[in-house]
Amino acid sequence: MPNLTLDDPTANRLADLFSALSDPTRVRIVAALMEGEVSVGDLVQQIGPTKSAISHQLRGLKDKRLIRARKQGRQVFIAIADEHVTELFQKGLEHARHS
């Protein structure tokens, strides 16, 4: 890859993306979604502490397009938005586990 100079919008979007993941609860949510979609109820149960805290973090992750939501009856299921996010998160996890 040649010496990489980022334009302003790209540098800002990238900083925003990493910023969206710079919170332990959000990290836990994304981790819980690594194997596939999970209902909001199950996320609350697994991660806690409250539905309102999880919903708040889900909104933030959705605004940054890291996750997507799907309604089914009265349940909402959350999934990772795309493969890039999954791979990004896995690389981060490898670094965190080896540092």
Next chain:
Amino acid sequence: MPNLTLDDPTANRLADLFSALSDPTRVRIVAALMEGEVSVGDLVQQIGPTKSAISHQLRGLKDKRLIRARKQGRQVFIAIADEHVTELFQKGLEHARHS
């Protein structure tokens, strides 16, 4: 990957890692290092605005072990710490460019 539950230290380290990259200047520094090590002087020239601003961000990136520094004579060369960081950054860039 099974449903992934992170312990506290791992979730915190991972949030810290993403936090270290949640700034446009830091993102630009890491981008500039994608092809290999670069002297601090060249980073200042490429990214600016001042040596002191770049040095400040380099310290932050080094504290989080995202980069390493090597002295040679009067120059300091900066490089990405390991392959995980390179791959993490590339995945982030792909996401930022497609969103």
